Amino acid sequence: MSDARHLLVVDDDPDMRLALELTLRKAGYRCTLAADGQEALDLLRRQGFDLVVTDLRMPRVGGIELLERMSAAAPHTPALVITAHGSVDAAVESMKRGAVDFLQKPFGPDVLLAKVSAVLGRPAAPRRGRPRTPFVAEDPAMERVLSLVEAAAATRATVLITGESGTGKEVVARRIHELSPWAEGPFVGVNCAAIPANLMESELFGHEKGAFTGATEARPGRFEQAQGGTLLLDEVSEMEPALQAKLLRVLQEREVERVGGRKTIPLELRVVATTNRDLPEEVRRGRFREDLYYRLQVIPIQVPPLRSRRRDILPLARHFLAAACRAYGLEEATLTAAAEKALLAHDWPGNVRELQNAVERAAVICRGGPVGPEHLFLEEAAVRPDGGIRVDGTLDEMERKIILAAYAQHGHNKKATARALGINVKTLRAKLRAYGVEGAEPGGEG
Ligand SMILES: Nc1ncnc2c1ncn2[C@@H]1O[C@H](COP(=O)(O)OP(=O)(O)OP(=O)(O)O)[C@@H](O)[C@H]1O
Ligand SMILES: [Mg+2]
Incomplete structure (x- = not known):
């Protein structure tokens, strides 16, 4: 009997509880009884059940509230709801709150057992997971x-x-x-x-x-x-x-x-x-x-490039800024209007990673103070992603722009930048030092 399915029966009416228990036990299920939603939640937090069968109208914590709170207390446990005769609204409402099915009163033992075995026979309840990875998408x-x-x-x-x-x-x-x-x-x-x-x-x-x-x-x-x-x-x-x-x-x-x-x-x-x-x-x-x-x-x-979803730029920037401040134990910093303007105007050839790097670096430099455009080091890219080149400086100036753009594009990773430009890391490091850039970034060598 130890591997019998374990059901939690929740009803404030002792006669109803007993009737449900008898039917379910006879069919070989293990049963635990609770007199209301609060008692049920206490039990659910302590042990696992294969299914909850619950009434809706109960004192203290009712069925709807139980369903709501189950999504945190026992997200993978399915619930079957018992509704009053003809109360379609209650049935719909329970399904919306995550019930897998409902039983309308009055019902006989056969209907109960059919529903229970249908629910238990379903493949692993596809209740959805709770995302942990932050995902900004507003555009x-x-x-x-x-x-x-x-x-x-x-x-x-x-x-x-x-x-x-x-x-x-x-x-x-x-x-x-x-x-x-x-x-x-x-x-x-x-x-x-x-x-x-x-x-x-x-x-x-x-x-x-x-x-x-x-x-x-x-x-x-x-x-x-x-x-x-x-x-x-x-x-x-x-x-x-x-x-x-x-x-x-x-x-x-x-x-x-x-x-x-x-x-x-x-x-x-x-x-x-x-x-x-x-x-x-x-x-x-x-x-x-x-x-x-x-x-x-x-x-x-x-996944579209960041430059074609510009309405994600500021929400992402704020998200990265807040996360960086938390990570470095700094007071929550804000972006100045000028910084926002600069962020919106930039082309982001390195996409979200480039934005994340720029913002994290600014957070460190500002130590919790407001972030201005001068902290973001958004070099105007000489080479646009479409391959078009705007010649507007001496060869040295162009080289500087290209190197800094590539450096930003590769998330300030020197190895990747050097590889992409076909130069060795030592050369790159010397150039960056000459531009006054090397060593300024957090995280050091990437
Ligand atoms: N929509 C988003 N919301 C929050 N953070 C994001 C989002 N998109 C990307 N990031 C962050 O930006 C960085 C780059 O993202 P990710 O590694 O997923 O890119 P990728 O497309 O896999 O890059 P690569 O092609 O280089 O492998 C990561 O630190 C990621 O956490
Ligand atoms: Mg990747």
Whole structure:
């Protein structure tokens, strides 16, 4: 009997409570009784139940309030509501507050048991997760992203997120995970560009002991680690062709085999892939498998660049400023009107990441005081994202603009900036020092 489903029956009428209990016990369920919503909440906080069956009208805490408070106290426990004869409004209201179904009085034992077993037989209750990752999206251009995120969250479909560097692709991926019924499961990320090709296969799929030289122990891959949750394949376009073929097979079969292993492991997870490349173009050039592309983009989400959603700029800036002040233990700083104007006028080639860096750095420099445009170091970009060049200075001046723009675009990461410009880090450091920039940024070497 110990693995019988455990139900919590909530009713202020002792006769009704007893009748419900008898019927449910006879059918093999475990029952605990509560006389009102308050008693029920106290029990729910202390132990888990598979289902709550509750009346609506009760003293102290009634059924509607119980439903409301359950979403915090026991977010994964479904509730079945008992309503008075003919009270359609109460039924609708309870469903809105999260009840999974209702029973109208009077009902016989058969109806009760049918509803209970229907609810318990449903796959893991898709009550939505509570997002933890902050996600600012106020510009109308983000409406489509938001609705696709919601739609994707409800299913386990594979999602392909595209967008320029720093637009928030990873944030979108986390958001989908956190809003999904599998939010409690793991969120595992793999950067396909950062792992050497020869290690990638075992990284993704795991390996058995002795599968290759150096495989001294068996190790599960990222796919296995993400079981029951979400696997993020970051920069998927950078994957080698041979591996693309293997990935395709895993996605088709929904099972994985460790390197050097013989048993197949069924996969229960969602895959989200991201890229800042034009994947159809990569497909045309023969660098990315077309079949894999279609397999990945079941739900395609395009995150627009920051310059085409300018109404997000100030809300994001305020969000980053407040977060930075909290993190550094500073008083909450504000943006001056001139700073806001400068932020709105900037082109943001490095997108949200560039904005975050500019604001965090300003927060440190201002130590809690008001942030003015002079603290933001928004270099006017010499090279516009469309590739057009505005020549308006000597070669040295142009070089300075280009270097500072690239530096900002890469989030003040010297290695990435140097790589992008094709110069070495030492040269970059010397230039920045000459411009009076190096060392000023928080976080030091990036
Ligand atoms: N809408 C948003 N709300 C709050 N923070 C955001 C938002 N979008 C992006 N960020 C923040 O901006 C930074 C960059 O975002 P993220 O890493 O998701 O970008 P990305 O598109 O994955 O970049 P890359 O292409 O370089 O991998 C992160 O610190 C993230 O937390
Ligand atoms: Mg990313």
